Amino acid sequence: MELITLHRRAVEQWAARVAAIKKDQWVDPTPCTQWSVRELVNHVVAEELWAVPLLGGATVQEVGSQFDGDVLGEDPAGRARLGADEAVAVVDTVVPGGGRVQLSYGEEDMGEYVRQLCADHLIHGWDLAAATGGDTFMDPELVAEVGAWFVGREASYRGSGAIGPRASTAGDPQSDLLAAFGRSSQWGPSHVALARFSAAFDSGDVNAIMARMTDDCVFESTGPSPGGQRHEGQAAVRAVWEQFFRETRDAKFTDEDTFLSGDRACVRWRFTWTSEDGSEGHVRGVDVLRFRDGLVSEKLSYVKG
Numbered sequence: 001m002e003l004i005t006l007h008r009r010a011v012e013q014w015a016a017r018v019a020a021i022k023k024d025q026w027v028d029p030t031p032c033t034q035w036s037v038r039e040l041v042n043h044v045v046a047e048e049l050w051a052v053p054l055l056g057g058a059t060v061q062e063v064g065s066q067f068d069g070d071v072l073g074e075d076p077a078g079r080a081r082l083g084a085d086e087a088v089a090v091v092d093t094v095v096p097g098g099g100r101v102q103l104s105y106g107e108e109d110m111g112e113y114v115r116q117l118c119a120d121h122l123i124h125g126w127d128l129a130a131a132t133g134g135d136t137f138m139d140p141e142l143v144a145e146v147g148a149w150f151v152g153r154e155a156s157y158r159g160s161g162a163i164g165p166r167a168s169t170a171g172d173p174q175s176d177l178l179a180a181f182g183r184s185s186q187w188g189p190s191h192v193a194l195a196r197f198s199a200a201f202d203s204g205d206v207n208a209i210m211a212r213m214t215d216d217c218v219f220e221s222t223g224p225s226p227g228g229q230r231h232e233g234q235a236a237v238r239a240v241w242e243q244f245f246r247e248t249r250d251a252k253f254t255d256e257d258t259f260l261s262g263d264r265a266c267v268r269w270r271f272t273w274t275s276e277d278g279s280e281g282h283v284r285g286v287d288v289l290r291f292r293d294g295l296v297s298e299k300l301s302y303v304k305g
Contacts, residue, residue: 001145003111007091010118010142014044014125015084019078019133026076029195030131031187032124037074037131044124045080046071048087055094055110059102087117119146123181126147130187138174147177154180165257190260193291194267201253206241210234214297222285222303250274256284265289 018041026038027219035043049067054060072079091114099110107134129136150157157163164182169175175185183189193212200208219237221228231237245251250273257268272282285303289296 001141003114004092004095004288006090006142007095007114007118008144009120009139010086010125010146011048011084013139013142014121014128015131017079017125017134018080018084021077021128021132025132029192031127033192033195037128039074040124040127040131041076041080042072044068044120045083046052047117047120050084051087052090054101054103054113055090071116091117102280114150115146118152119181122146123178123183126178126183131192136185137289138177140173143173143177147173147180150177150180158182184260186260189294190263190265191290192261193294193296194258194265194289196294197289197296198253198255204245204251206238206245207238209241210238211239212295213299214292217296218298218300221301222301230302237305239265248273263291296302 015099021037021041026036026041028037030037030040032040035063046067049071050063055065071083095110100107101110101113102108103113122138123146126136126138128134152270154163154166158165163180165177167182167184169179169185178185197209197212200212213234215234216232217234217237219231219240221231221240223229252272254270254272255267256270259266265288267287268284269287270282271282272280275281283305285301288298288300288302290298
């Protein structure tokens with residue numbers, strides 16, 4: 001497929017996903033766990049804004065910080081549409097002549113840079129569709145083109161931290177491509193429920209945490225050993241979290257690995273805190289969770305040692 005056609009179709013598929021976002025979905029979690037829907041859209045639109053001066057011959061230093069932070073403003077959907085149109089226009093105009101571009105890691109072939117943009121639009125378009133309950137079908141021709149290009153680049157992307165570990169795959173081309181980019185084609189309601197619960201827990205807001213748990217929720221703590229303690233219902237579990245955040249300074253959980261299947265999840269984590277003498281303590285452990293109606297109904301916790 002001609003590169004300009006590939007880029008135009010990838011951007012249009014992305015733009016259609018953005019146009020389908022409902023007003024109350026901009027804060028929702030996405031398969032890119034560090035980004036909400038708005039943050040994901042902001043990332044791609046910023047890339048489009050960067051493409052215009054870079055393909056015009058500017059250096060990274062010359063562009064500077066003008067596209068840092070929020071680029072969506074009061075009308076995120078409208079700004080995204082404008083960014084997509086500008087990106088398509090500059091690629092259509094400049095790329096046929098070929099040349100080089102200056103990127104953050106050095107000089108690069110213009111065609112290679114545009115293929116990077118195509119991959120980002122295609123994969124992040126799927127991210128948006130999965131996050132917002134939209135159509136997650138990806139154009140098979142785009143999947144084939146990006147997949148063939150990415151084969152020789154997957155290791156470098158992963159080594160730089162740009163993508164996560166390779167996910168399991170259903171064996172079809174779309175699932176294989178998503179797996180290569182560290183995504184599960186089965187991403188769905190349980191992933192959303194886990195992301196929302198994890199965000200609430202990271203905030204330390206007990207009200208937010210309990211809003212993400214069912215009325216009949218169950219929590220089994222890691223202590224006292226050897227069997228821990230079982231807490232049932234909103235009032236009992238709330239009391240545990242209130243005591244935990246009251247008595248633990250600088251509490252922070254870092255996910256080391258996550259596996260989801262159906263209504264169950266297994267999360268391997270590292271928990272750190274600050275002791276009274278100022279030193280940092282830590283333990284590593286696992287949570288086994290169950291979801292119901294988009295909420296956590298059961299959280300069973302285990303630690304090493």
